[in-house]
Amino acid sequence: MIVRESYDVIVIGAGPAGSTTATLLADAGHSVLLLEKSRFPRHHIGESLMPHTYHTFKRIGMLDKLKASLFPTKESVQFVNAEGRDSRPYYFTDRDPHECSRTWQVRRDVFDEMMFANAAEHGVETHQEVQVRRVVFDDGRAVGVEAKIGETTATINGRVIVDATGMNTLLARQLDLRRPDPHLKHAAIYGYFRNAQRDSGRNAGATIVISTPEGNGWFWSIPLSDEVTSVGVVAPPAYLTTGRGADPARTLDEEIAKAPGIAKRLENAERVGEVRVTSDFSYRATRIAGPGWVLVGDAFGFLDPLYSSGVMLALTSGEMAADTIDDALRADDLSADRLGAFGPRFVAAMHLIKQLVHAFYDRDFSFSAFMKAHPEFQDHLVRILIGDVFNDEVGAIFDKMRDWTSLPEPMPLETTAPRDSAKAAT
Numbered sequence: 462m463i464v465r466e467s468y469d470v471i472v473i474g475a476g477p478a479g480s481t482t483a484t485l486l487a488d489a490g491h492s493v494l495l496l497e498k499s500r501f502p503r504h505h506i507g508e509s510l511m512p513h514t515y516h517t518f519k520r521i522g523m524l525d526k527l528k529a530s531l532f533p534t535k536e537s538v539q540f541v542n543a544e545g546r547d548s549r550p551y552y553f554t555d556r557d558p559h560e561c562s563r564t565w566q567v568r569r570d571v572f573d574e575m576m577f578a579n580a581a582e583h584g585v586e587t588h589q590e591v592q593v594r595r596v597v598f599d600d601g602r603a604v605g606v607e608a609k610i611g612e613t614t615a616t617i618n619g620r621v622i623v624d625a626t627g628m629n630t631l632l633a634r635q636l637d638l639r640r641p642d643p644h645l646k647h648a649a650i651y652g653y654f655r656n657a658q659r660d661s662g663r664n665a666g667a668t669i670v671i672s673t674p675e676g677n678g679w680f681w682s683i684p685l686s687d688e689v690t691s692v693g694v695v696a697p698p699a700y701l702t703t704g705r706g707a708d709p710a711r712t713l714d715e716e717i718a719k720a721p722g723i724a725k726r727l728e729n730a731e732r733v734g735e736v737r738v739t740s741d742f743s744y745r746a747t748r749i750a751g752p753g754w755v756l757v758g759d760a761f762g763f764l765d766p767l768y769s770s771g772v773m774l775a776l777t778s779g780e781m782a783a784d785t786i787d788d789a790l791r792a793d794d795l796s797a798d799r800l801g802a803f804g805p806r807f808v809a810a811m812h813l814i815k816q817l818v819h820a821f822y823d824r825d826f827s828f829s830a831f832m833k834a835h836p837e838f839q840d841h842l843v844r845i846l847i848g849d850v851f852n853d854e855v856g857a858i859f860d861k862m863r864d865w866t867s868l869p870e871p872m873p874l875e876t877t878a879p880r881d882s883a884k885a886a887t
């Protein structure tokens with residue numbers, strides 16, 4: 462089944478981050494093994510993309526496949542206040558009419574399988590239903606993985622091990638690097654609705670973010686096909702899940718009934734399929750790489766679903782990590798410093814989005830008042846909303862926003878492996 466005893470790179474997890482990293486490293490001529498514990502198609506949340514994903518899709522050969530898909534096109538994001546009053550949508554193409562300002566709302570069971578198949582087309586050796594139990598270390602350096610394949614457990618060797626296991630955070634847990642964000646302690650309850658009310662024209666494919674009447678959270682409404690809309694509510698678990706009983710569908714219905722902005726959109730809709738709950742999803746690892754290993758996507762960290770940045774960050778970290786790993790393999794230098802060279806730039810971009818997330822959750826801060834007072838930052842805001850965060854310029858908005866609300870300090874990125882974390886790894 463597994464063809465070789467040893468690979469240049471083993472990627473654990475075939476979400477957007479893992480498939481991207483694997484595809485680009487195979488394109489660069491390396492032997493790459495991609496291991497996924499589930500069998501596709503499998504459910505996953507994270508359906509609304511940011512336009513900035515365009516550039517990675519183009520590079521990995523997914524752009525034409527997405528254009529040919531049935532996924533709805535997303536051209537805007539719209540915010541609705543707690544009373545149900547719609548704001549003017551942010552149209553991405555108003556800023557730049559190029560096609561890179563449009564993106565898609567994707568069913569992740571379909572999208573992730575497309576990405577996985579695309580990796581195989583690029584020469585990645587792909588396997589489903591193979592669960593990696595742990596990363597194997599030798600003298601502090603990652604040298605392979607122990608994986609469950611059918612009824613047996615096998616050790617497979619790799620020069621570089623990429624953890625792309627999403628919120629499972631396999632390696633960050635193994636090395637005790639995972640740190641929850643105490644200021645973003647949220648839960649989400651979500652489901653799917655047929656015949657929800659939609660806008661027409663350019664805003665038909667919009668992600669709509671609707672504040673809850675209590676001001677402690679928000680709903681998303683994401684069109685996934687002509688008929689089906691994804692709807693979820695995000696709020697502190699102390700409010701949303703604790704003491705609310707064992708039926709999340711009931712809680713979701715109760716929350717919808719309270720919020721005019723979503724209730725009116727679902728007036729004639731019926732719920733289809735399962736209602737799901739997820740919580741404690743905001744965290745980050747203290748390091749992004751070590752000797753022979755790299756973390757990408759949610760396996761490194763996840764901010765908050767508010768601005769739909771998760772898949773964009775997964776794709777971009779996969780792309781940045783792949784380029785760095787390619788350089789490191791060619792130089793035969795698989796040190797923490799070399800493999801983690803992309804970390805500071807990636808973390809700085811993540812921090813820009815994190816600051817915008819924190820501002821949203823500050824009940825005393827009003828985005829519209831801020832934007833009215835500082836229209837010169839409109840372009841900065843839209844650039845963050847499209848995911849154009851890998852540059853220094855857009856951060857200027859926060860120099861001013863800091864006068865209006867308290868913003869988080871960046872979480873430092875550790876670079877040198879503490880000796881005892883290497884011990885924990887073995």
Ligand SMILES: Cc1cc2nc3c(=O)[nH]c(=O)nc-3n(C[C@H](O)[C@H](O)[C@H](O)COP(=O)(O)OP(=O)(O)OC[C@H]3O[C@@H](n4cnc5c(N)ncnc54)[C@H](O)[C@@H]3O)c2cc1C
Pocket residue numbers: 473474475476477478479496497498499505506507508509510511591592593594625626627628629631649693739742757758759760763766769770771772773775
């Ligand atoms: C409530 C909520 C709403 C969200 N909404 C959005 C949104 O609208 N837009 C957006 O961009 N993002 C959204 N996200 C975030 C998005 O889901 C993630 O950021 C994105 O999926 C990360 O991609 P990834 O490849 O890093 O991880 P994943 O997509 O989670 O992929 C990880 C893969 O690894 C596999 N795996 C795990 N453990 C193992 C193992 N031990 N061995 C082998 N395989 C393994 C898993 O089966 C999975 O296929 C949302 C998140 C939440 C919690």
